[in-house]
Amino acid sequence: MDIAIAKLEAWMRDYYHKVDHDIGSSGVRDLSMAELRALCGFELSALDSMIFHDSESYGGPGLRSALADRWTGGDLDKIMVTHGSSEAIYLVMQLMLEPGDEVIVVDPAYQQLHDIAAARGCRITRWPLRVDHGFGVDLPQLRELARSGPRMIVVNFPHNPTGVSLTPAEQRELVAIAEESGAWLVWDHAFGELTYEAEPLPLPDTSYERCIVWGTFSKSYGLAGLRVGWCVAPPELLARMAVLRDYIALYVSPVLEFFAEHAVRNADRIVALQKKHAEGNLQLLRTWAEGLPELVRLTPPAGGVSAFVEFPGQPDVVRSCRRLAEQHRVLLVPGECFGDAYKGYARLGFGGTTAELTAALPLLERVLREDAGMVVTHD
Numbered sequence: 001m002d003i004a005i006a007k008l009e010a011w012m013r014d015y016y017h018k019v020d021h022d023i024g025s026s027g028v029r030d031l032s033m034a035e036l037r038a039l040c041g042f043e044l045s046a047l048d049s050m051i052f053h054d055s056e057s058y059g060g061p062g063l064r065s066a067l068a069d070r071w072t073g074g075d076l077d078k079i080m081v082t083h084g085s086s087e088a089i090y091l092v093m094q095l096m097l098e099p100g101d102e103v104i105v106v107d108p109a110y111q112q113l114h115d116i117a118a119a120r121g122c123r124i125t126r127w128p129l130r131v132d133h134g135f136g137v138d139l140p141q142l143r144e145l146a147r148s149g150p151r152m153i154v155v156n157f158p159h160n161p162t163g164v165s166l167t168p169a170e171q172r173e174l175v176a177i178a179e180e181s182g183a184w185l186v187w188d189h190a191f192g193e194l195t196y197e198a199e200p201l202p203l204p205d206t207s208y209e210r211c212i213v214w215g216t217f218s219k220s221y222g223l224a225g226l227r228v229g230w231c232v233a234p235p236e237l238l239a240r241m242a243v244l245r246d247y248i249a250l251y252v253s254p255v256l257e258f259f260a261e262h263a264v265r266n267a268d269r270i271v272a273l274q275k276k277h278a279e280g281n282l283q284l285l286r287t288w289a290e291g292l293p294e295l296v297r298l299t300p301p302a303g304g305v306s307a308f309v310e311f312p313g314q315p316d317v318v319r320s321c322r323r324l325a326e327q328h329r330v331l332l333v334p335g336e337c338f339g340d341a342y343k344g345y346a347r348l349g350f351g352g353t354t355a356e357l358t359a360a361l362p363l364l365e366r367v368l369r370e371d372a373g374m375v376v377t378h379d
């Protein structure tokens with residue numbers, strides 16, 4: 001299989017574990033076990049009675065029903081527990097697509113949303129966000145693109161890396177466009193629970209049956225290391241996914257499912273805490289960017305904990321990001337990881353601790369000033 005290197009993950013492999021301050025990741029501050037226990041109200045001794053028994057192909061009954069209560073109105077048949085949403089992405093793309101199929105994907109996008117399809121021999125059509133209009137969506141353009149009758153339309157709102165989202169009316173129009181074209185609508189809900197000004201959008205699968213949704217514990221909950229995600233899809237597709245995962249991972253560990261079940265049952269409390277934290281950090285980021293209009297252009301995100309910041313006047317943002325990591329131990333992700341069109345941008349994650357954000361922003365400013373050839377005014 002001729003698959004492209006996942007640039008973002010490769011960047012993370014190089015730097016994520018070698019920095020002191022992470023302002024590149026797209027997930028909110030990681031919880032400790034003690035925090036998770038306090039938020040969910042369980043004791044570790046509850047694990048003593050756990051038997052290291054296999055779990056089930058679709059997920060153990062406890063976690064599956066907790067997810068069904070949260071996402072499918074209690075319908076267990078539409079839910080599968082996966083290893084992060086990454087596993088769902090892979091299984092769905094492998095099973096739903098054939099060489100030559102057309103896939104329309106929002107652009108920029110998390111690379112896995114298009115490059116597994118590309119490796120399958122699909123034709124990838126980009127649906128670009130309106131870069132000069134706050135990364136807003138152009139639904140008339142999508143309607144035009146979708147006239148060709150694509151197999152799939154893949155979107156992710158709130159969006160990685162920009163944090164932009166849709167209004168409920170725009171979401172309805174998107175669903176209508178997919179329906180008119182007969183395409184499967186693939187809705188990546190990774191950041192769906194963490195929104196700032198508007199309420200979270202509903203999953204679109206209730207209004208359109210050719211819809212596949214996945215979500216994750218990695219982003220809005222602060223449980224990235226749990227490696228648990230979920231997929232909502234028609235039962236026939238989940239059955240095919242179960243067959244394919246028999247060759248990969250079989251099922252998710254019951255140990256992970258134990259923690260995940262508690263997290264879902266207490267998701268509102270966890271998200272409220274993380275949202276309050278992220279809002280405070282976002283305000284810090286906005287104030288910082290407003291003070292540096294010659295160096296930084298920030299479109300404030302509507303959800304998630306990343307922004308796609310533009311650095312005008314920078315000769316080489318990848319080099320600046322490398323320098324930031326190697327000399328100052330700060331992680332930022334160059335926009336190039338989202339495609340060559342975004343060389344002037346970087347993904348800035350503000351979901352980490354407030355201490356690391358406040359330590360990292362002055363270091364970033366210093367590198368930006370130096371690399372833009374400006375005089376450095378502080379040490």
Ligand SMILES: Cc1ncc(COP(=O)(O)O)c(C=O)c1O
Binds near residue numbers: 084188215216217
């Ligand atoms: C939009 C989006 N979808 C899916 C994923 C996969 O995350 P995970 O496998 O941790 O659920 C990511 C990770 O960054 C992402 O940004």
